[in-house]
Amino acid sequence: MGYGMDYKCPNCGYDVSYFLGFGKLYLDFKMTCEILSELDNLINKEDLDKILSSESFIHESDEDNYENPEYLFEHVLSVRLYECSDCEKYYPLNFFRIRSKDGEIFVPRYSCEECGRELHLKKDDVFKCPECGETMDFIGEILWD
Known part of the structure; x- marks a missing residue:
């Protein structure tokens, strides 16, 4: 189930909604793998192809219990909120995490559209207004799909 957050600036009235999480589309593991293979700029394409073609690539909740899965x-795959700490811009983008049996972690990497710096997952619920810089008020939560 996805969720959303509505924010409004008390100073200038700017408002924004962020739709996060995942909907029914991503509940199927095979469908999720297909979607991953079509997304650009997430992780090295060769690494992703190797992971997705591996016979021992499983989801942690799969009933098939491989003793030592390769991946x-x-x-x-879900939408999480990323931020640029320099520009204070926020981006709802795809997130996933894959771990290899050697402990290597694969996660998407994104860059800010404004300054090109690497984005990081947003860890708090404080949002600055992109219009005037004031802290925005949380208005409410939305449930979707």
């Missing part, structure tokens, strides 16, 4: 899909 484990630890976090299903």
Whole structure:
């Protein structure tokens, strides 16, 4: 189930909604793998192709219990909120985490559209207004799909 957050600036009235999580489309593991293979700029394309073609690539909740899977899909594809700490811009983008049996972690990497710096997952619920710089008020939550 996806969720959203509505924010409004008390100073200038700017408002924004962020739709996060995942909907019914991503519940199927095979469909999620297909979607991953079509997304650009997530991880090295060769690494992703190798992971998705592996016979022992599983989701952590799969009933097929491989003793030592080559790759484990630890976090299903979903939309999470990223931020640029320099520009204070926010981006709802695809997130997933895959771990290899050697402990290597694969996650998407994104860059800010404004300054080109690497984005990071947003860890708090404080949002600055992109119009005037004031802290925006949380208005409410939305449930979708």
